[in-house]
Amino acid sequence: MDVCRRVGATPQPVTARDKLGVSREALSGEWPLNGVRLAAEGGTCGWYVWSGGEMSDDDDFFVPMHVEHLLKARPEVARYLSLPVGWRFLVAPDHEDVWFS
Incomplete structure (x- = not known):
């Protein structure tokens, strides 16, 4: 919830x-x-989490x-998981970006 307060987002907890x-x-x-939070669909909460660069659109990229x-x-x-739909994050040791896209 602290990240939501810091960026001014209304929390949408999972x-x-x-x-x-x-x-x-x-x-x-x-x-x-x-991580990116999209609209919930197919029984998910909408979060997709991956590492490295861009996410792939391969059918088996996400499990x-x-x-x-x-x-x-x-x-x-x-x-970060209380951020609502439309928010993203990118983290690494000693680095954090959080934004609305």
């Missing part, structure tokens, strides 16, 4: 059991870590995962 899309590379610990499992693998994303 629950541990919500589903999101995550790339396999993001789970391996690769940096930078990117479905519950938020609780992502947070075990990449706890650093927890502070």
Whole structure:
């Protein structure tokens, strides 16, 4: 919630059991870590998280995962997951960008 307050966004929290899309590379610990929240659809909360550069539009780039499992693998994303639809983040050690797109 602190990130939402800092950027002036109205929080839209997720629950541990919500589903999101995550790339396999993001789970391996690769940096930078990117996230974008799109409109919820297909039983997801709208979050897509990946590492490296641009996200791919390959059908198998993202795998479905519950938020609780992502947070075990990449706890650093927890502070961003209350950002509402349209917000993005890019983080790496000693770096953070948060913006509305």
